Amino acid sequence: MRALTWQGKHDVRVETVPDPEIVNPRDALIEVTSTAICGSDLHLYDGVIPGLLAGDILGHEFMGRVVDVGPDSTLRKGQRVVVPFTISCGRCYFCEKHQFSACDNSNPVAKQDMTEGLYGHAMSGLFGYSHLTGGYAGGQAEYVRVPFSDIGPIVVPDGLEDDKVLFLSDIxxxxxxxxxxxxxxxxxxxxxxxxxxxxxxxxxxxxxxxxxxxxxxxxxxxxxxxxxxxxxxxxxxxxxxxxxxxxxxxxxxxxxxxxxxxxxxxxxxxxxxxxxxxxxxxxxxxxxxxxxxxxxxxxxxxxxxxxxxxxxxxxxxxxxxxxxxxxxxxxGQTHVQRYTADLLRRIGEGEIDTTFLISHRLPLEEAPRGYANFSDNQNDWTKVVLKPR
The missing domain is CATH 3.40.50.720 (NAD(P)-binding Rossmann-like Domain)
Incomplete structure (x- = not known):
């Protein structure tokens, strides 16, 4: 598949990388229909967040269609879903308190990484945001593996186009x-x-x-x-x-x-x-x-x-x-799963508009240009949506 990879400070490239696969029973595979460049992505682009390795796939704002599921996923093939940027197990002490971004089980390298020493407790997992947050591949790609898919993704009615609901993933x-x-x-x-x-x-x-x-x-x-x-x-x-x-x-x-x-x-x-x-x-x-x-x-x-x-x-x-x-x-990082159902309702009823923010829509292949302009021309490039296909 094609995906945007980090290669160094101010150096991101769209490359061909291996397709993701189902790893755990609660996984799902998503064919990405829309993804976006977030202001937090610029911290990675500018090289101020440690823990990135050359070839890491970026992106934590994305949505798409379910193409495969593990046996314990609650999703079905063909459903349209928005995926929270926070990866949460749903069963730990923090998830049960609906403090989803503090999940204790979603960062597989948490006890070995530097965040426990830096912050007193290890960070939870995030998509596409360095190996400090689990090293998960991000969603600026054609496909992405979604762990704990029975907890995170929210199913979107077909009557709501991507632009209206994409930002439920984060911002x-x-x-x-x-x-x-x-x-x-x-x-x-x-x-x-x-x-x-x-x-x-x-x-x-x-x-x-x-x-x-x-x-x-x-x-x-x-x-x-x-x-x-x-x-x-x-x-x-x-x-x-x-x-x-x-x-x-x-x-x-x-x-x-x-x-x-x-x-x-x-x-x-x-x-x-x-x-x-x-x-x-x-x-x-x-x-x-x-x-x-x-x-x-x-x-x-x-x-x-x-x-x-x-x-x-x-x-x-x-x-x-x-x-x-x-x-x-x-x-704190956002407890996304706490808010998505209510915000989806508000979008559907017309109380909240999200499309006003979008200034540019680009194919995924032009993501490096999108990053450069979102970084250097923030007056005109207020939000960039990328289309993998």
Missing amino acids: LPTGWMAAENAGIEEGDTVAVWGCGPVGLFAIQSARIMGARVIAIDHYPRRLELARQLGAEVIDFEQTSVLEALMDMTGGIGPDAVIDAVGMESHGFGVDNVMDAVKQKVGFGADRGHALREAILACRKGGRLSMPGVYGGFLDKFPLGALMEKGLTIRT
Whole structure:
């Protein structure tokens, strides 16, 4: 089959690789009909996530048609399914609490890899996201093996085209969980750093939950998409974010803040320049300007939600502000399986639109061009969907 493989920093190639096979009784094989490039994929593309080997297949946002199943799968051949990026067994301590992204059984190399020492506990399995998360082949391919297929995939009605449901795999439930983690009450003011795909879905979700939303970014098209979702906007290249937020909230600050940026924050603040230099030379993994700014902006007694991905250690962290202001913080990889049924219903009823985000559709063979533009031209390339066939 054809698949997109990682070969090194800023070097991804579509190559012919062996077809996947059923390995375990709960497996299913999916013929991929749509897959997408995620902002988190750019962390791999930029070489800031360790644990990748040349030839690894990328991609964790995908859907398709079932072509084969193991004897214990609950899927049937021919069904259309969206597959969560989180691989979860459904039976461990965490899965039984519906904390699916904390699954204890889905990472087969967890006890040998570095994440247990780095984080105190090993990470769970993720599709196409390095050998730190199990080394699973990703979905930017013609076919993919889906472990624990009786737990993860959600069956999609044939009346809903791929574009409407593809993002149930990651960024839509991630944006929804980000808004949920912000503890939104009707009438709250919520500030969202980053109007990339997750940020835009967090904005859409927060609006549905009854919040006034202020969106922060510097790309004109992304800010315009945020406006279309009903958000007020701040261009951080034109305005002091902290001053603007104080003016817009009567000097109190937002009730909740959402960091949808993560480890590759933009900006020319002294802290971010220092972080960027350390990241370039491999001395540090994270650029945390947006997170620091969000903590300082949030009102006293407010809430911080952090869907943005961070991987290592961060210095210059305003721990004093976090403590003295009495902030509540909630973070984590998304418990996708917890949200998919409800979000699928909302999509089917027309309450949630996902297609507004898509800027480009490319054949899988053009995936390297898609990565390069999604990385370097984020104003115009807001979301790239790849078609393997």
